[in-house]
Amino acid sequence: MKSLILVLGDQLSASLSSLRAVDPATATVLMAEVMGEATYVPHHKKKIAFLFSAMRHFAEDLRKRGFSVRYVTLDDPDNSQSLFGEVRRAVADLQPGNIVVTEPGEYRLMQEMRSWQRKLNRPVEIRGDDRFLCTPDEFREWAKGRKQLRMEFFYRDKRRRYEVLMEPDGAPTGGQWNFDQDNRKSPPKGLKGPKRVSHRKDAIVNAVLDMVEERFGDHFGTLRPFHFAVTAEQAWKEYEHFVEKVLPNFGDYQDAMVAGEPYLYHSLISSYLNAGLILPLQVIRRAEKAYRDGKAPLNAVEGFIRQILGWREYVRGLYWTQMPGYAERNHLNAKRPLPRYYWDGKTKMACMAAAIGDTIEHAYSHHIQRLMVTGNFALLAGIEPKQVCDWYLLVYADAYDWVELPNTLGMALYGDGGLMASKPYAASGKYIDRMSNFCGSCAYDVKRSTGDKACPFNALYWDFIARNEKVLKGNPRMTTIYASWNRMDEGKRQDLRQAAADVLGRLDAL
Numbered sequence: 001m002k003s004l005i006l007v008l009g010d011q012l013s014a015s016l017s018s019l020r021a022v023d024p025a026t027a028t029v030l031m032a033e034v035m036g037e038a039t040y041v042p043h044h045k046k047k048i049a050f051l052f053s054a055m056r057h058f059a060e061d062l063r064k065r066g067f068s069v070r071y072v073t074l075d076d077p078d079n080s081q082s083l084f085g086e087v088r089r090a091v092a093d094l095q096p097g098n099i100v101v102t103e104p105g106e107y108r109l110m111q112e113m114r115s116w117q118r119k120l121n122r123p124v125e126i127r128g129d130d131r132f133l134c135t136p137d138e139f140r141e142w143a144k145g146r147k148q149l150r151m152e153f154f155y156r157d158k159r160r161r162y163e164v165l166m167e168p169d170g171a172p173t174g175g176q177w178n179f180d181q182d183n184r185k186s187p188p189k190g191l192k193g194p195k196r197v198s199h200r201k202d203a204i205v206n207a208v209l210d211m212v213e214e215r216f217g218d219h220f221g222t223l224r225p226f227h228f229a230v231t232a233e234q235a236w237k238e239y240e241h242f243v244e245k246v247l248p249n250f251g252d253y254q255d256a257m258v259a260g261e262p263y264l265y266h267s268l269i270s271s272y273l274n275a276g277l278i279l280p281l282q283v284i285r286r287a288e289k290a291y292r293d294g295k296a297p298l299n300a301v302e303g304f305i306r307q308i309l310g311w312r313e314y315v316r317g318l319y320w321t322q323m324p325g326y327a328e329r330n331h332l333n334a335k336r337p338l339p340r341y342y343w344d345g346k347t348k349m350a351c352m353a354a355a356i357g358d359t360i361e362h363a364y365s366h367h368i369q370r371l372m373v374t375g376n377f378a379l380l381a382g383i384e385p386k387q388v389c390d391w392y393l394l395v396y397a398d399a400y401d402w403v404e405l406p407n408t409l410g411m412a413l414y415g416d417g418g419l420m421a422s423k424p425y426a427a428s429g430k431y432i433d434r435m436s437n438f439c440g441s442c443a444y445d446v447k448r449s450t451g452d453k454a455c456p457f458n459a460l461y462w463d464f465i466a467r468n469e470k471v472l473k474g475n476p477r478m479t480t481i482y483a484s485w486n487r488m489d490e491g492k493r494q495d496l497r498q499a500a501a502d503v504l505g506r507l508d509a510l
């Protein structure tokens with residue numbers, strides 16, 4: 001039987017389930033660049049350029065493997081500009097016996113695909129995505145009957161199951177599951193990240209960059225210079241460089257933030273992992289080998305592996321078991337609109353200007369900037385989760401609903417009431433000052449909480465605590481904070497709340 005295999009833009013893996021057990025001689029692979037996917041949120045220019053370049057390269061690789069590939073470019077005059085439209089057109093032209101696809105990463109597309117069999121009057125086989133290390137059903141089973149879901153226990157299960165950093169007697173390597181007490185140092189003065197690999201741009205990339213400039217010129221972010229790897233080979237080369245030169249310091253400076261240093265000691269592999277250019281287990285095994293070979297310390301390797309084997313799989317499990325209701329949650333009833341500087345980075349707050357500026361330039365900012373700067377500010381100011389989530393989904397090259405939503409709505413905004421995080425990641429300017437060098441060059445004074453010059457995070461922090469007291473007070477991890485707030489002199493509390501009201505009154509002008 002002739003099969004039509006649809007490969008999506010984030011399914012660029014040679015071992016993809018939909019490409020297995022089909023005869024390249026009779027199957028046709030369909031890949032399509034469509035406005036529907038490029039604009040369901042108006043993605044960062046670099047994200048579109050990265051994905052279209054990687055898609056075109058992947059199509060070439062498939063042809064070399066003997067597949068017949070029907071690749072529809074964005075400017076093909078017959079392009080219907082939707083994935084379903086392109087599947088329907090291919091079905092009409094090729095009359096395949098069935099359609100095969102690996103399950104999509106996003107709920108909205110999965111819902112849509114479920115109707116394709118009826119609409120196309122042909123079997124549509126949706127295969128599981130075994131590039132991930134935990135299926136949604138396995139996650140559901142793990143979560144069943146647990147009073148509280150905690151990533152740490154999920155992660156330990158996965159360490160045992162995949163025998164990662166485990167000793168033959170079943171104990172975790174180094175005698176502990178987690179070495180975070182050795183990690184997360186404040187940045188020393190002058191801290192700089194190592195130089196990164198850059199890739200030669202070929203004709204495919206240059207053609208895509210020109211097209212993106214022309215067709216998506218009004219989208220968020222700068223397009224050039226463009227440094228992304230766009231093939232599996234380039235992505236792996238970049239990762240090898242990370243393992244050798246960067247990983248040894250990953251743990252130490254995981255939470256550090258330095259002006260002008262967007263990458264520091266992070267891996268920059270999320271876009272490659274999420275598009276399928278490199279695979280999580282391959283990445284994890286390579287990092288473990290670096291430890292076993294004595295090339296990187298355990299605190300760095302364990303911390304790094306936890307992000308991928310733990311957090312990445314945990315957020316996906318949560319997404320698929322909580323959707324569709326999850327996207328609508330707003331536990332703290334936050335309603336304010338997103339301030340305008342999220343779009344242009346023009347704010348006097350040095351930390352926000354840096355995090356948003358990096359995002360505009362690189363379609364990237366690292367975890368602590370996302371969580372403790374832009375995310376924390378949105379949490380403290382009570383910005384509506386939907387607006388914040390849409391922003392995160394469109395500005396980062398690694399953003400897909402399955403990973404962005406739990407991180408933003410759950411981890412950063414506490415919108416799920418504690419499924420992702422056991423307490424809100426709310427912090428005043430003091431945290432940012434400890435973990436960065438931003439405050440020294442800021443127009444605001446991190447030591448002040450009231451007055452025109454006061455760091456906006458400070459009063460907003462206490463106002464957040466006060467206005468959410470009813471919802472958060474019962475949380476045992478908030479007891480100390482509420483004890484401090486309630487011990488505070490009434491006059492001071494009133495001053496802080498008035499200062500917060502002033503800040504919120506001029507939110508767009510900070």
Ligand code: FAD
Pocket residue numbers: 265266267268269270271273274304307308311312313315365366367368370371375392393396398399400403404405407408411412
């Ligand atoms: P590193 O710090 O080097 O970490 C290594 C890898 O671990 C990452 O590449 C990533 O695959 C994985 N990882 C680390 N933390 C997480 C996490 N919390 N959830 C899932 N995977 C994780 N990550 C995305 O891939 N896509 C998103 O859309 C996304 N949105 C986020 C939104 C918010 C508000 C926050 C707080 C975090 C978000 N993250 C997202 C998680 C994390 O910030 C990024 O994975 C990370 O910054 C990517 O940079 P890196 O590859 O240099 O990561």
Ligand code: DLZ
Pocket residue numbers: 007008009010011032033034035037038039043047048051083104105106109400
């Ligand atoms: C993100 C994205 C973009 C910008 N464009 C396309 C596209 O033109 N064609 C395609 O197949 N996929 C694209 N993607 C990735 C999809 O949005 C992604 O596959 C779904 O969101 C499921 O995760």
Ligand code: SF4
Pocket residue numbers: 348349350351352428429430432433438439440442443444445446455456457
């Ligand atoms: Fe950010 Fe406040 Fe520090 Fe300025 S003073 S950089 S606003 S934390």
